[in-house]
Amino acid sequence: MSGGGGLEGAELARRLRERDLTAAPAVLNLLESGTGRSREAARELLAGLAPAALGREAPGHVIGVTGPPGVGKSSLLSRLVAHWRSGERSVAVLAVDPTSRRSGGALLGDRARIEVDPTDPGVFIRSTAAGTRLGGLAPATRAAAAALASAFDVVVIETVGVGQSETEVADVADTVAVVVQPASGDVLQFLKAGIMEVPDVLVVTKSDLGRIATRAVSDLRAALRALGADAEVVAVSALPPGAGIAELGAALDRHRDSIDLPARRAAARRLHALADFATEHGERGLRALGGRRQAERWLAEQDPALDVRALTEALESRAASA
Amino acid sequence: MSDAPSPRLPERDRPWLMRTYAGHSDARRSNELYRRNLEKGQTGLSIAFDLPTQTGYDPDHELAHGEVGKVGVSIAHRGDMRALLDGIPLGEMNTSMTINATAAWLLALYIVTAEEQGVAEARLQGTTQNDILKEYLSRGTYAFPPGPSMRLIADTIAYTVEHVPKWNPINICSYHLQEAGATPVQEIAYAMSNAIAVLDAVRERVDHALMPSVFGRISFFVNAGVRFVEEHAKLRAMARIWDELGRTRYGVEDPKHRRFRYGVQVNSLGLTEAQPENNVYRIALEALAVTLGRSARARAIQLPAWNEALGLPRPWDQQWSLRLQQILAYETDLLEYPDLFEGSKVMDGLVAELVQGAREEMEHVRELGGAVEAVDYMKASLVESHRERWRRIESGELTVVGMNRFTSTEPSPLTADADGGILVVDPRVEADQRAAVQRWRAERDQALVDRALAELARVAREEHENIMPATIEAARAGATTGEWAATLREVFGEYRAPTGVGEAAALPSEQVAQVREEVERLSEALGRRLKFLVGKPGLDGHSNGAEQIAVRARDAGMDVVYEGIRLTPSQIATSAAQEGVHVVGLSILSGSHRELIPAVLEAMRKAGVGEVPVVVGGIIPEADAEALRELGIAAVYTPKDWDLNRMMRDIVALVAERNGIGAPA
Numbered sequence: 001m002s003g004g005g006g007l008e009g010a011e012l013a014r015r016l017r018e019r020d021l022t023a024a025p026a027v028l029n030l031l032e033s034g035t036g037r038s039r040e041a042a043r044e045l046l047a048g049l050a051p052a053a054l055g056r057e058a059p060g061h062v063i064g065v066t067g068p069p070g071v072g073k074s075s076l077l078s079r080l081v082a083h084w085r086s087g088e089r090s091v092a093v094l095a096v097d098p099t100s101r102r103s104g105g106a107l108l109g110d111r112a113r114i115e116v117d118p119t120d121p122g123v124f125i126r127s128t129a130a131g132t133r134l135g136g137l138a139p140a141t142r143a144a145a146a147a148l149a150s151a152f153d154v155v156v157i158e159t160v161g162v163g164q165s166e167t168e169v170a171d172v173a174d175t176v177a178v179v180v181q182p183a184s185g186d187v188l189q190f191l192k193a194g195i196m197e198v199p200d201v202l203v204v205t206k207s208d209l210g211r212i213a214t215r216a217v218s219d220l221r222a223a224l225r226a227l228g229a230d231a232e233v234v235a236v237s238a239l240p241p242g243a244g245i246a247e248l249g250a251a252l253d254r255h256r257d258s259i260d261l262p263a264r265r266a267a268a269r270r271l272h273a274l275a276d277f278a279t280e281h282g283e284r285g286l287r288a289l290g291g292r293r294q295a296e297r298w299l300a301e302q303d304p305a306l307d308v309r310a311l312t313e314a315l316e317s318r319a320a321s322a
Numbered sequence: 323m324s325d326a327p328s329p330r331l332p333e334r335d336r337p338w339l340m341r342t343y344a345g346h347s348d349a350r351r352s353n354e355l356y357r358r359n360l361e362k363g364q365t366g367l368s369i370a371f372d373l374p375t376q377t378g379y380d381p382d383h384e385l386a387h388g389e390v391g392k393v394g395v396s397i398a399h400r401g402d403m404r405a406l407l408d409g410i411p412l413g414e415m416n417t418s419m420t421i422n423a424t425a426a427w428l429l430a431l432y433i434v435t436a437e438e439q440g441v442a443e444a445r446l447q448g449t450t451q452n453d454i455l456k457e458y459l460s461r462g463t464y465a466f467p468p469g470p471s472m473r474l475i476a477d478t479i480a481y482t483v484e485h486v487p488k489w490n491p492i493n494i495c496s497y498h499l500q501e502a503g504a505t506p507v508q509e510i511a512y513a514m515s516n517a518i519a520v521l522d523a524v525r526e527r528v529d530h531a532l533m534p535s536v537f538g539r540i541s542f543f544v545n546a547g548v549r550f551v552e553e554h555a556k557l558r559a560m561a562r563i564w565d566e567l568g569r570t571r572y573g574v575e576d577p578k579h580r581r582f583r584y585g586v587q588v589n590s591l592g593l594t595e596a597q598p599e600n601n602v603y604r605i606a607l608e609a610l611a612v613t614l615g616r617s618a619r620a621r622a623i624q625l626p627a628w629n630e631a632l633g634l635p636r637p638w639d640q641q642w643s644l645r646l647q648q649i650l651a652y653e654t655d656l657l658e659y660p661d662l663f664e665g666s667k668v669m670d671g672l673v674a675e676l677v678q679g680a681r682e683e684m685e686h687v688r689e690l691g692g693a694v695e696a697v698d699y700m701k702a703s704l705v706e707s708h709r710e711r712w713r714r715i716e717s718g719e720l721t722v723v724g725m726n727r728f729t730s731t732e733p734s735p736l737t738a739d740a741d742g743g744i745l746v747v748d749p750r751v752e753a754d755q756r757a758a759v760q761r762w763r764a765e766r767d768q769a770l771v772d773r774a775l776a777e778l779a780r781v782a783r784e785e786h787e788n789i790m791p792a793t794i795e796a797a798r799a800g801a802t803t804g805e806w807a808a809t810l811r812e813v814f815g816e817y818r819a820p821t822g823v824g825e826a827a828a829l830p831s832e833q834v835a836q837v838r839e840e841v842e843r844l845s846e847a848l849g850r851r852l853k854f855l856v857g858k859p860g861l862d863g864h865s866n867g868a869e870q871i872a873v874r875a876r877d878a879g880m881d882v883v884y885e886g887i888r889l890t891p892s893q894i895a896t897s898a899a900q901e902g903v904h905v906v907g908l909s910i911l912s913g914s915h916r917e918l919i920p921a922v923l924e925a926m927r928k929a930g931v932g933e934v935p936v937v938v939g940g941i942i943p944e945a946d947a948e949a950l951r952e953l954g955i956a957a958v959y960t961p962k963d964w965d966l967n968r969m970m971r972d973i974v975a976l977v978a979e980r981n982g983i984g985a986p987a
């Protein structure tokens with residue numbers, strides 16, 4: 001029985017490596033699964049897609065799109081997906097539904113708001129309930145983003161920004177776009193919240209509002225300059241026919257070209273491993289590592305090519321020997 | 323003795339307008355039906371349009387598949403409207419049209435048809451429902467986003483007040499709110515808040531001197547449930563609040579303009595599939611709610627048929643309901659007296675209670691920024707009220723005779739005939755209508771149509787210009803329903819209404835404890851949480867049932883993918899595949915299950931998820947249910963399956979069986 005799981009994982013990894021997009025649903029089913037057999041398969045899957053196996057970082061661009069509820073993220077994504085598709089780029093969207101779990105169950109309605117052609121094989125959308133904390137990333141989302149980036153050109157993680165989740169997305173994504181709308185208090189709140197370091201690209205929606213939108217853009221640019229942050233600010237409108245979408249696409253691409261991708265991905269893997277470790281071993285485990293900070297410092301010294309599983313195991317053996 | 327004032331009216335009152343909500347298939351067949359109904363003593367027309375017409379698609383559009391001519395008549399252009407009203411003198415007729423997103427367009431077709439009959443628009447009498455907020459809240463036949471929709475409404479009101487003065491340009495509907503589960507207080511408050519939003523929008527677009535006549539032209543379309551005493555009080559409460567709004571908010575001096583005018587369709591929500599003959603009594607009692615008291619009596623009444631929970635009613639079923647109105651109006655002494663409740667402490671007390679509750683709720687909506695801004699809130703409140711109603715039925719707190727109490731029954735001879743007691747629309751209608759609209763397009767003056775649509779698009783972009791003249795011009799030129807709507811969709815954008823389910827409170831856990839345990843056990847065996855896709859294929863917007871299923875499944879611990887209404891079969895199949903669901907539930911109430919369900923199954927096979935089990939719920943006659951099971955549908959649920967927990971347990975058992983997971987020892 002237990003050997004079958006590994007084979008299944010290796011097979012799915014092969015399909016993703018060969019850019020077989022139809023493998024995506026099964027990959028998600030597997031990563032979300034909690035049985036012993038599927039965990040083993042999931043480890044095989046992720047090992048088969050690690051930089052060591054690929055011979056490089058996964059080529060897909062992992063983009064976090066986050067912002068307050070009602071800001072127009074889904075309309076924006078509808079346009080962005082169309083933009084990417086017109087350039088023949090395949091897109092996977094991992095929609096983390098803000099609905100928190102109640103009674104164990106969850107209502108997932110996010111995908112409905114992203115308009116795509118259902119018959120287009122180059123688009124994959126999967127929704128998951130947020131983690132136990134409001135807005136937090138679902139446990140499988142980190143792994144799914146890493147896995148799908150080997151097959152899809154673009155992997156979007158859509159979350160609702162209410163506190164913690166922006167930074168969580170930043171841990172996973174190559175590029176984080178924070179979406180705000182003008183004249184809503186978002187901009188002001190955003191400036192106040194002191195999370196200016198987080199976004200790589202700031203998106204101001206509803207640019208069709210005219211002067212209010214222009215004002216919001218210039219306010220944000222001024223604030224960013226004052227902070228010495230180098231995020232781009234792009235104004236868009238998702239109203240037909242849409243405006244600023246190509247510019248936003250270009251800004252996202254520019255950011256990705258500007259970063260040291262292997263370093264960013266290595267950092268993401270380390271945080272991912274630490275998160276997995278913490279889920280498994282809790283506060284006590286972290287104490288055995290000398291605390292979260294200490295563990296992060298130690299991880300930073302490890303080989304950047306190590307995959308999440310190897311890093312997690314390294315943490316485990318370190319905690320056991322402590 | 324002889325000096326005492328007579329308790330009677332000096333003269334018997336004139337009866338209300340009697341209508342039957344009717345229309346099916348094509349214009350010719352509906353025209354025959356209307357003429358027969360008028361011969362039977364019906365005094366007004368009430369046109370039911372099919373869903374493509376209501377949502378602005380031509381019969382040959384992908385989304386129209388399965389829906390053409392089903393819940394009403396298909397009207398694609400002025401030729402159809404002419405055939406529909408052939409031989410009916412529009413100068414004398416009073417016509418109600420249940421049309422909302424495309425109301426401006428259907429009104430234009432009506433005006434153009436009258437023109438062809440030589441009747442000036444100023445003489446036309448009737449009503450366009452034209453109430454978009456309740457479409458977002460409950461009925462689902464919207465086409466455009468809220469802002470532009472409110473503008474279309476304001477434009478039709480502004481146009482008719484000036485050019486079609488006897489027309490009721492909008493019927494503010496509380497009817498559908500009750501169908502969606504509203505309590506009397508919610509029904510009053512949301513309808514009134516909606517009216518305020520409409521009036522405020524019109525105020526921006528008409529000369530202020532016209533506002534009293536605008537206020538006077540606003541009518542309501544209400545519901546009446548079987549708790550007929552309280553329901554009557556509700557109408558008196560609405561009359562009181564309306565009068566007050568006219569005086570205080572809009573400065574309407576003339577009491578005539580402040581009169582609360584309403585038409586009614588009594589409750590369908592409470593009609594049962596079990597022992598359906600009992601529905602006749604329910605309908606009669608509900609009719610009393612809207613006729614008993616003279617000071618809050620309906621202007622126009624249409625009654626549902628006894629078998630609506632079974633399928634589309636036949637002409638005979640509708641005749642039976644019309645006869646009830648006629649007995650009430652012409653046989654009984656109801657119309658011989660002044661208001662029966664004047665001075666009644668019970669009635670006054672009930673009215674005062676409802677007025678106060680409604681005022682508080684209206685204030686809350688106002689604080690949220692008015693009815694348009696509060697759509698999400700109102701939707702969630704309705705889903706919540708409906709959930710509570712269902713819970714009371716399941717627990718037996720609320721008695722529904724024949725359904726959750728007094729259920730033993732003799733076989734009903736009424737449903738024993740071959741067709742099961744319902745109307746079946748000829749499946750050839752859709753193909754015929756598809757061909758007909760294509761012929762129409764080929765034979766008209768295309769250049770004329772192109773010019774008219776370009777002008778329509780220009781006006782649509784000009785926020786301050788009235789849309790009606792360009793709409794009437796497009797109707798004259800021979801544009802189609804789908805073209806008119808597509809032109810506006812291009813300018814206004816499309817919209818998906820909130821589903822309201824995300825915010826619904828969880829059920830008290832003891833109500834679902836057993837099924838939740840089963841879900842947990844199965845989820846553990848499956849390795850991940852039981853995932854359930856609830857889908858509404860086609861154009862049917864009646865989402866109340868699907869929403870309740872979705873919320874209950876969530877409460878039972880499932881992950882539920884619910885995407886709202888109006889999905890194509892391929893959208894459903896794609897979601898099922900990408901989301902990795904274990905089971906799919908489809909809800910269809912428009913009678914289009916025969917076409918849509920096979921289409922979904924086919925799309926699922928193509929998407930590689932043909933093995934995922936599918937269950938179906940809706941108004942589905944037994945003969946069709948049998949055919950669906952033969953197609954591979956795992957279970958068919960109809961309104962008699964009211965025990966949602968049982969349905970959830972069925973679903974758990976189904977998924978367990980399909981995944982080779984045995985029942986726990």
